[in-house]
Amino acid sequence: MKLYWRKEKVYHWVKQCLATTGKGPFMQNPKIRNMEEFAKASGISRPTVSKYFQDPMSVRRSTRERIETALRTYDYQPNIYAMNQNRRRTNSIGIIVPNLADPFFTEIGRVVELACIDAGYSPIVRSSHGKPAQETANLEALKALKPAGILLAPFGRASDRDHVRAFAETVPMVLFDADIEEAGAAFVGTDNVQSIGLMTDYLCRTGEPPCLFEMRTPLNPNANKRRLAYLAGMERHGHEPRIVHAEGSGWSIEEFGLREGRRLLEDGAFPSRTILCSNDRLAIGLLSAAFGLGIKVGHGSDCELRIAGHDDHPFSRFTCPSLTTIAQDYGAIAELAVQQIAQVIETESMPCEREISLFDGKLVMRESA
Amino acid sequence: MKLYWRKEKVYHWVKQCLATTGKGPFMQNPKIRNMEEFAKASGISRPTVSKYFQDPMSVRRSTRERIETALRTYDYQPNIYAMNQNRRRTNSIGIIVPNLADPFFTEIGRVVELACIDAGYSPIVRSSHGKPAQETANLEALKALKPAGILLAPFGRASDRDHVRAFAETVPMVLFDADIEEAGAAFVGTDNVQSIGLMTDYLCRTGEPPCLFEMRTPLNPNANKRRLAYLAGMERHGHEPRIVHAEGSGWSIEEFGLREGRRLLEDGAFPSRTILCSNDRLAIGLLSAAFGLGIKVGHGSDCELRIAGHDDHPFSRFTCPSLTTIAQDYGAIAELAVQQIAQVIETESMPCEREISLFDGKLVMRESA
DNA sequence: ACGAAAACTTTGCGCGCGGAAATAATATTT
DNA sequence: AAATATTATTTCCGCGCGCAAAGTTTTCGT
Numbered sequence: 133m134k135l136y137w138r139k140e141k142v143y144h145w146v147k148q149c150l151a152t153t154g155k156g157p158f159m160q161n162p163k164i165r166n167m168e169e170f171a172k173a174s175g176i177s178r179p180t181v182s183k184y185f186q187d188p189m190s191v192r193r194s195t196r197e198r199i200e201t202a203l204r205t206y207d208y209q210p211n212i213y214a215m216n217q218n219r220r221r222t223n224s225i226g227i228i229v230p231n232l233a234d235p236f237f238t239e240i241g242r243v244v245e246l247a248c249i250d251a252g253y254s255p256i257v258r259s260s261h262g263k264p265a266q267e268t269a270n271l272e273a274l275k276a277l278k279p280a281g282i283l284l285a286p287f288g289r290a291s292d293r294d295h296v297r298a299f300a301e302t303v304p305m306v307l308f309d310a311d312i313e314e315a316g317a318a319f320v321g322t323d324n325v326q327s328i329g330l331m332t333d334y335l336c337r338t339g340e341p342p343c344l345f346e347m348r349t350p351l352n353p354n355a356n357k358r359r360l361a362y363l364a365g366m367e368r369h370g371h372e373p374r375i376v377h378a379e380g381s382g383w384s385i386e387e388f389g390l391r392e393g394r395r396l397l398e399d400g401a402f403p404s405r406t407i408l409c410s411n412d413r414l415a416i417g418l419l420s421a422a423f424g425l426g427i428k429v430g431h432g433s434d435c436e437l438r439i440a441g442h443d444d445h446p447f448s449r450f451t452c453p454s455l456t457t458i459a460q461d462y463g464a465i466a467e468l469a470v471q472q473i474a475q476v477i478e479t480e481s482m483p484c485e486r487e488i489s490l491f492d493g494k495l496v497m498r499e500s501a
Numbered sequence: 502m503k504l505y506w507r508k509e510k511v512y513h514w515v516k517q518c519l520a521t522t523g524k525g526p527f528m529q530n531p532k533i534r535n536m537e538e539f540a541k542a543s544g545i546s547r548p549t550v551s552k553y554f555q556d557p558m559s560v561r562r563s564t565r566e567r568i569e570t571a572l573r574t575y576d577y578q579p580n581i582y583a584m585n586q587n588r589r590r591t592n593s594i595g596i597i598v599p600n601l602a603d604p605f606f607t608e609i610g611r612v613v614e615l616a617c618i619d620a621g622y623s624p625i626v627r628s629s630h631g632k633p634a635q636e637t638a639n640l641e642a643l644k645a646l647k648p649a650g651i652l653l654a655p656f657g658r659a660s661d662r663d664h665v666r667a668f669a670e671t672v673p674m675v676l677f678d679a680d681i682e683e684a685g686a687a688f689v690g691t692d693n694v695q696s697i698g699l700m701t702d703y704l705c706r707t708g709e710p711p712c713l714f715e716m717r718t719p720l721n722p723n724a725n726k727r728r729l730a731y732l733a734g735m736e737r738h739g740h741e742p743r744i745v746h747a748e749g750s751g752w753s754i755e756e757f758g759l760r761e762g763r764r765l766l767e768d769g770a771f772p773s774r775t776i777l778c779s780n781d782r783l784a785i786g787l788l789s790a791a792f793g794l795g796i797k798v799g800h801g802s803d804c805e806l807r808i809a810g811h812d813d814h815p816f817s818r819f820t821c822p823s824l825t826t827i828a829q830d831y832g833a834i835a836e837l838a839v840q841q842i843a844q845v846i847e848t849e850s851m852p853c854e855r856e857i858s859l860f861d862g863k864l865v866m867r868e869s870a
Numbered sequence: 871a872c873g874a875a876a877a878c879t880t881t882g883c884g885c886g887c888g889g890a891a892a893t894a895a896t897a898t899t900t
Numbered sequence: 901a902a903a904t905a906t907t908a909t910t911t912c913c914g915c916g917c918g919c920a921a922a923g924t925t926t927t928c929g930t
Contacts, residue, residue, distance in 0.1 A: 166886050177909050182888065192896090192907060212645045214886035217582040218915055233611060233815070238602050242630065257626075261611065276581045386819045416819050423821035446602070450755045450785050452792035452821035535916050546879045551918065561877060561927085583916035587885060 164208040174202030185210050186219075216278070224254040225473060226274040226282040228267065229309075230351075231383055232259035234413070235446045237285065240309060240462050244283055247466040251474050253280065262383040264290040271299050281473040284316070285309040288353030304476040308469045310353050311488070317476045318487040320469040324357040325364070327458045327493030328408075331440055332365030334495055335406050338431065339438060341371040343403050345418065346410035347388065348377035355410050358442065362408065374403040378414065389417020390424075397425055406438040406501065412448050412457055415441030419451050419500065429453055430499050438501035442493075453499035461491045533577040543571030554579050555588075585647070593623040594842060595643040595651040597636065598678075599720075600752060601628035603782070604815045606654065609678060612831045613652055616839040622649065631752040633659040640668050650842040653685070654678040657722035673845040677838045679722050680857070686845045687856040689838040691829045693726040694733070696862030697777075700809055700827055701734030703864055704775050707800065708807060710740040712772050714787065715779035716757065717746040724779050727811065731777065743772040747783065758786020759793075766794055775807040775870065781817050781826055784810030788820050788869065798822055799868050807870035811862075822868030830860045 164170045167185075171178040176199055184191050184199050191199070202208075216222045225248050229237040241257055248255035256277065260266040264287045274282060281304035286296060288310040297315045299305065305316035335342040344362045346355055359375065366373035378392035389409070396402055409415035418439055422429050429437045430453050441448060444459035468489055476482060533539045536554075540547040545568055553560050553568050560568070571577075585591045594617050598606040610626055617624035625646065629635040633656045643651060650673035655665060657679040666684045668674065674685035704711040713731045715724055728744065735742035747761035758778070765771055778784035787808055791798050798806045799822050810817060813828035837858055845851060 168886080178887090179889085179910085180908055183908090186888090195908075209645055211586065211886050213582045213586040213647075214915095215888080217580065217586060217917090218886085218888040220888085232601065233604070233607050235602070235604060235607075238604075238607055242602060242628070259611070276578055278582075386816075390819060416816075420819040420821060420823070447755070447785070447816055450759060450789045452789060454789070537916080547917090548880085548919085549878060552878095555918090564878080580916050583885095584918080586887090587916085587918040589918085 164206045167208075167210055170202065170206060170208040173206055174199050176202075185215075221280045221477070222254075222278050223252075224256050224277060224279045225470075226270075226277070226279040227255050227257045227284075228260060228270050228274070228282065229257070229285045230260050230267070230287050231262040232257075233262070234383065236412075236443050237309075239446065240285070240460075240466065243462045243466040244308070244469060247470040248283075251470050253470075253474070260287070264292065268292050268295055271295070275299075275303070279303065280477045281305065283308060283469055283473055286312050286315075287351060288312060289356075290351055304473060304482075306469050306473040306476070308465055312353075314486065316486075317482050318469075318472045318489070320465050320472065320489045321354075321491070322460045322465065322493050323490035324354055324493075325361040326490070327442065327460075328358045328361035329365045329368075330493065330495050331408060331442065331458055332362060332369070334497075335408060335438070335440060335501060336365075336369045336371065338501075340404050340406045341366060341369065342406040342408040342438075342440070343374040343376055344410065345376050345378065345389075345393075345402075345407050345414060347385070347414070348379055349381060350410065351383075358410050376402055376407075385411070385413035386417040386420070389414040390420045391417075393418035393421035394424060397421055397427060405436065407440070409439065409441045412441035412443045412445035412455060415439055415455055415457070415500075416445065416447065416451055419453075419455065423452060431456070431501055440501040444496055448496075449498070451500070456498045456501040457496050458493040459496050460493050464491045533575045536577075536579055539571065539575060539577040542575055543568050545571075551579075554584075590649045590846075591623075591647050592621075593625050593646060593648045594839075595639075595646070595648040596624050596626045596653075597629060597639050597643070597651065598626070598654045599629050599636070599656050600631040601626075602631070603752065605781075605812050606678075608815065609654070609829075609831050609835065612835040613677070613838060616835040617652075620839050620843050622839075622843070629656070633661065637661050637664055640664070644668075644672070648672065649846045650674065652677060652838055652842055655681050655684075656720055657681060658725075659720055673842060673851075675838050675842040675845070677834055681722075683855065685855075686851050687838075687841045687858070689834050689841065689858045690723075690860070691834070691862050692859035693723055693862075694730040695859075696811065696827045696829075697727045697730035698734045698737075699862065699864050700777060700811065701731060701738070703866075704777060704807070704809060704870060705734075705738045705740065707870075709773050709775045710735060710738065711775040711777040711807075711809070712743040712745055713779065714745050714747065714758075714762075714771075714776050714783060716754070716783070717748055718750060719779065720752075721780075727779050745771055745776075754780070754782035755786040755789070758783040759789045760786075762787035762790035763793060766790055766796060774805065776809070778808065778810045781810035781812045781814035781824060784808055784824055784826070784869075785814065785816065785820055788822075788824065792821060800825070800870055809870040813865055817865075818867070820869070825867045825870040826865050827862040828865050829862050833860045 164173060167181055168178055171181045176195060180191060181199060188196055227241060227244055229241045232238050232241060245255045245257055258270045260270055267287060283306055285308050291312060293312050296312055300316040307316050307319045309321055311319040363373045376396060378388045380388035409418060419429060422437055427437055428435045429439050431438055441455050441457040444457050448455035448457050533542060536547055536550055540550045545564060549560060550568060557565055596610060596613055598610045601607050601610060614624045614626055627639045629639055636656060652675055654677050660681060662681050665681055669685040676685050676688045678690055680688040732742045745765060747757045749757035778787060788798060791806055796806050797804045798808050800807055810824050810826040813826050817824035817826050
């Protein structure tokens with residue numbers, strides 16, 4: 133691997149440091165070192181300034197304006213470490229998702245993060261990088277930051293469930309996306325029974341009843357719920373349910389969908405020409421396999437195969453053909469999860485009953501089914 | 502939107518809290534409140550314990566073992582806020598990427614994060630969510646955390662360049678992926694001249710010389726370098742360069758590739774049947790457009806169009822057909838970026854000269870070209 | 871076994887803020 | 901205008917740790 137080194141202009145860090153002391157590029161006024169000095173400069177007592185920074189609306193309007201005027205002049209911000217050391221509780225909420233490399237979790241993580249900010253908290257997002265052990269490590273690392281609460285999207289089956297349950301006794305916690313029974317104050321997610329039921333209905337009404345394509349050993353507990361929902365849906369329509377498994381373990385879901393899909397298609401092993409995939413990533417791989425084998429996928433009369441997914445993956449709009457799928461209501465899930473953790477934090481008490489809230493998924497009809 | 506509420510078992514937060522005081526689920530020993538108490542419990546003086554936590558190898562082996570034995574018994578961890586308040590510098594490195602929703606940045610962000618951990622720092626990853634203003638906000642927010650250094654993948658053209666430059670005078674900073682001239686101590690990235698040159702060579706040798714498909718107003722400065730590299734490459738081969746622009750602004754790159762690609766394909770507006778896309782996301786959209794129009798893409802003799810990308814997007818393996826592209830050396834970039842920021846941090850001085858390090862891209866031959 | 875070097879202990883200050891209590895000033899009500 | 905309620909000030913302590921200096925013990929080399 134070739135490596136180029138180019139040199140540019142010369143300048144010195146230490147010099148710059150000295151030069152910016154006192155009069156830096158950001159301010160034209162004498163440096164404020166702490167709240168004491170800022171209070172003096174703004175003509176307000178330190179405890180009142182402290183009060184302002186905890187909640188600007190807790191001080192009188194005239195006081196607030198004087199502080200904010202000084203703030204514009206002096207560019208002071210309280211030392212976050214001193215604050216967090218002394219406050220009853222920090223203002224931060226930990227957000228843990230199984231794998232930020234999965235666009236589904238990137239998206240829901242982002243929405244949850246924004247919901248936290250809207251609610252006045254400081255979100256700290258951590259990815260478990262696909263490794264259940266990292267989930268435990270993330271919880272422990274977060275403990276050191278003494279967050280006011282934790283929003284956890286757990287692996288589920290692969291999580292250290294007892295650790296999560298015990299941890300939830302220590303810090304307010306709300307689960308989302310995937311549930312662990314009796315862990316934390318609440319769970320918020322999508323109603324897989326409804327969403328898969330909806331998709332099953334749609335597929336049964338518009339053509340051959342679907343078979344289900346899923347991982348043999350799914351990491352996610354939602355996969356199990358989806359299977360049950362598929363079975364129920366097929367029974368409701370009086371059709372024989374048929375399940376096809378993809379082998380493989382890990383997070384290369386598309387890879388498994390491609391490899392196993394190709395094998396199964398070549399062998400004619402799919403018992404139906406309509407395939408409902410347990411999630412979009414699997415469907416993306418399967419679409420790729422079908423394309424490679426020259427199999428025309430779609431809902432048209434000239435098509436040999438129908439493929440549907442679940443989750444409305446960011447790329448499902450650009451697959452070939454575009455993927456018919458179920459869209460989860462990220463926004464509603466995030467908002468309610470934050471609302472519930474906020475309630476636990478602010479009342480300093482768990483709700484009397486652990487609440488499970490499930491939102492409906494929406495059918496997104498595209499080309500593939 | 503329907504919403505289900507289910508109720509589960511009843512238990513009380515406050516009770517649990519009281520119950521875990523003293524003897525919780527995590528420890529069987531009396532609670533340690535601070536380093537003083539832990540020092541007493543381990544039979545070592547507090548300053549030595551403090552020294553241990555700053556660098557375990559800085560104390561004698563026997564001392565280390567006594568502390569670690571106590572550590573296993575008492576489950577103590579130093580207050581991170583008190584530490585960060587009093588240490589000369591924190592142990593954290595801020596990592597800012599333009600958009601974690603873009604799998605390219607998710608991936609490089611993850612690799613940089615891991616490289617930081619390997620180097621003994623605590624990474625803090627922030628996404629600018631596709632908004633240049635958020636980049637500035639992230640820098641300011643990070644300032645409050647007093648990081649030892651910052652690794653910034655800037656927007657580039659859209660960044661507040663002067664703010665970044667001024668900021669880099671305040672905190673050690675190394676740029677990666679995209680450069681801003683004379684900002685920070687160093688830049689590490691991919692050599693677009695080499696990588697696009699490589700791709701241009703490949704395409705010219707194996708068929709019709711490519712035209713370039715790019716955004717009219719690219720957010721990323723790398724796009725400009727790639728255009729220049731394309732022009733140089735075509736000139737080298739004695740071919741007339743031809744550039745086709747996609748309209749649109751924002752981060753829905755695939756969407757623009759699909760929409761504009763469809764329009765251009767329908768109009769027969771591409772001046773070559775080989776199309777080099779400025780990046781994979783654009784290529785993904787264009788592939789989708791070609792598929793929709795029934796245009797066969799690939800390097801085979803029966804194909805009407807060849808399409809190539811750049812970046813080896815996680816999904817480029819699963820497009821239809823799979824995408825021929827350039828893979829960047831994430832690992833090398835991340836490692837060197839961390840190494841350089843570590844040097845600035847540890848020597849407390851900028852290198853005499855701003856270093857620009859560029860790694861080669863690798864050609865990934867797949868089906869599309 | 872001796873001296874020097876290294877590691878540890880003791881002591882004490884300081885960081886920048888939160889929080890509490892008593893007091894003083896200002897707003898609002900009647 | 902006086903009485904009350906609200907808000908701000910003054911004063912003080914505490915949080916949990918880093919850091920430094922001086923003194924003591926342990927380790928290591930010869």
